[in-house]
Each structure stands twice: as C-alpha cells, then as structure tokens.
Amino acid sequence: MEVTIQGLSKVIKKHQILFNLNLSISGIYGLIGPNGAGKTTLMKILAGLTNFNVGSVYLGDKLISTSSYVKRTSQIGYLPQDFMIYPGLKMYEVLEHIAMLQGNRSGFSYKEEIFKVVEQVNLSDHLYKEMRELSGGMRRRVGIAQLLLRKPAILLFDEPTAGLDIEERIRFRNLLKRLGKYHTVIISSHLVEDIEFLCTKIGIIRNGKVLFEGKPDELKKKALHSIYEMDVSLQELDDIIATKEVIQIQEESSKIVVRILSDKPIGKPANPRLIDGYLALLKEVGNE
Numbered sequence: 370m371e372v373t374i375q376g377l378s379k380v381i382k383k384h385q386i387l388f389n390l391n392l393s394i395s396g397i398y399g400l401i402g403p404n405g406a407g408k409t410t411l412m413k414i415l416a417g418l419t420n421f422n423v424g425s426v427y428l429g430d431k432l433i434s435t436s437s438y439v440k441r442t443s444q445i446g447y448l449p450q451d452f453m454i455y456p457g458l459k460m461y462e463v464l465e466h467i468a469m470l471q472g473n474r475s476g477f478s479y480k481e482e483i484f485k486v487v488e489q490v491n492l493s494d495h496l497y498k499e500m501r502e503l504s505g506g507m508r509r510r511v512g513i514a515q516l517l518l519r520k521p522a523i524l525l526f527d528e529p530t531a532g533l534d535i536e537e538r539i540r541f542r543n544l545l546k547r548l549g550k551y552h553t554v555i556i557s558s559h560l561v562e563d564i565e566f567l568c569t570k571i572g573i574i575r576n577g578k579v580l581f582e583g584k585p586d587e588l589k590k591k592a593l594h595s596i597y598e599m600d601v602s603l604q605e606l607d608d609i610i611a612t613k614e615v616i617q618i619q620e621e622s623s624k625i626v627v628r629i630l631s632d633k634p635i636g637k638p639a640n641p642r643l644i645d646g647y648l649a650l651l652k653e654v655g656n657e
C-alpha cells in the first residue's frame with residue numbers, strides 16, 4: 370500500500386526541521402540523508418509519535434492525518450532501535466502479553482499466531498529464552514515479531530542495522546527483504562550499502578528538504594559521467610587522496626585501485642554504484 374506525504378512541514382522551537390515534503394512511498398523505500406536531515410523526525414511523524422505543522426498523509430487513497438498529526442493505526446508499525454521490554458520475561462511471554470494488550474482474546478488463542486511470527490523472524494529456537502539473554506539483533510527481531518502480530522500494512526525501521534555485527538546485519542537485511550514482499554517497508558539508514566541491497570525506491574532528504582525521489586538506478590545515473598577508477602602505487606596514493614575526491618580504495622595483490630568522483634575525466638570511467646550517485650547528487654546541489 371502506498372503512503373503519500375503532501376506538503377509536510379514541521380517547526381521545533383522556532384526552527385523549521387522539515388520543509389514542504391512531498392513523497393510517494395511504496396515497496397521497500399529507503400530514506401537517506403546526512404546527520405540531522407530530518408529522517409527520524411519524519412519516521413516519528415508517520416508513526417504518530419510526534420506532530421507536524423502543515424501537510425497531510427494518505428495511506429492508499431485514505432487520509433490518515435489530522436491537520437497536525439498522523440492518527441495512530443495498527444496498520445503502521447514502528448520499530449524502535451532497541452526493543453528491550455520486560456527483560457526478565459521469556460520471549461513467548463512478552464509476545465503473548467503484547468498480543469493480549471492489543472486484542473480481547475485470552476492468551477491461549479494467540480499461540481499459533483505467536484509461533485507463526487516467531488518463525489517469520491527466525492527465532493523459533495529461542496522462544497523460551499528470557500529477553501535479557503538475547504543479543505541486540507535478536508531483540509530487534511522480537512520487535513519485528515510483535516509488530517507482525519498486529520498485521521500492519523506499513524513497517525517503519527529507523528536505522529535498523531545500526532550497531533549489529535556483520536552476521537546479524539546480513540540476517541536482518543535478509544529478513545527486511547522478505548518482509549518487503551508482503552508489506553510496504555520504510556527504512557532510514559546512513560548505510561547506503563544496506564539501502565542498495567534492499568530498496569526499490571529511494572528518497573533523499575537534507576536539511577529537511579527533498580533532494581531526490583526515484584528508483585536506485587536513477588540515482589546511480591547521477592554519477593554516470595563523474596566516477597572513475599585508477600590504478601596507483603603506494604607512493605602515488607597520498608598525493609591522490611590529498612588532491613582528488615577519493616571515495617574508495619581497494620588493495621589488490623600487486624596494485625591499489627582507487628575510485629574517484631571528478632567532474633573531469635581521470636583514469637577510466639567506472640560503473641556507478643548507489644553511493645557514487647548519492648555523493649554526485651550532493652555535490653550537484655551544493656549547499657543550496
């Protein structure tokens with residue numbers, strides 16, 4: 370289901386944080402932007418956790434906002450970064466408790482649903498462990514399981530892979546990808562690599578303004594004539610770093626390959642990746 374944001378602005382303590390945002394969110398949607406861009410603020414607005422000053426938000430063709438906030442609905446699920454509630458309770462008990470708070474049935478009737486969501490997040494083997502025994506990544510997956518109990522159409526993840534070790538990050542990314550088959554998923558992240566792996570559409574915001582919205586390939590194209598690769602020696606490397614915009618250095622057996630963002634041709638043209646498109650776009654718009 371599509372989320373449409375129209376003319377959304379927010380002011381906090383006389384500072385404007387978001388400026389007339391217009392976004393059409395669908396598929397697995399990646400929200401990228403530098404620190405302080407307004408990503409978390411936007412996520413919280415969508416989750417109904419904070420208000421806005423002007424604008425409207427639609428779920429499909431249904432208006433889900435008043436003049437100042439998005440109405441809380443079970444159709445939108447927001448995952449906080451650390452899901453650590455009831456550390457002394459077993460995962461099953463936590464999920465049962467949450468299920469009972471949401472519905473009006475007795476605990477027993479939720480058993481099958483709990484088994485199903487725990488299976489979805491790959492935690493069936495840990496169902497009877499206490500929350501405090503689980504790793505940060507596992508707790509985050511319990512957070513997803515409890516969201517799924519509500520059967521939301523939209524899932525919001527703010528920096529979902531931050532702080533996870535590599536194995537858990539990959540497991541988590543694969544889970545988000547699977548969830549994207551049945552839900553609209555909105556992910557905010559600094560990690561362009563995660564966004565590249567996961568997202569079917571991207572929105573870039575900076576200083577509270579939308580700089581880009583479109584498919585990953587459209588963003589990559591922004592770097593089509595400005596990304597180059599060069600083989601350099603160890604002696605040349607320092608000079609290249611000091612004088613050029615080097616965005617990646619890769620050591621191979623007998624040489625060092627550097628990727629450079631440049632307006633003028635240097636070395637051989639390279640195939641743009643998402644990070645190149647992102648950096649080329651930021652450079653293109655400058656400080657406006």
Ligand SMILES: Nc1ncnc2c1ncn2[C@@H]1O[C@H](COP(=O)(O)OP(=O)(O)OP(=O)(O)O)[C@@H](O)[C@H]1O
Nearest residue numbers: 381382386402403404405406407408409410411559
């Ligand atoms: N409660 C608040 N009071 C004052 N300013 C705030 C408040 N919350 C957010 N801001 C400001 O709003 C701007 C956007 O913050 P936000 O946390 O949404 O950005 P972000 O894109 O999520 O950043 P990051 O990537 O660093 O998490 C920042 O300049 C921040 O300082």
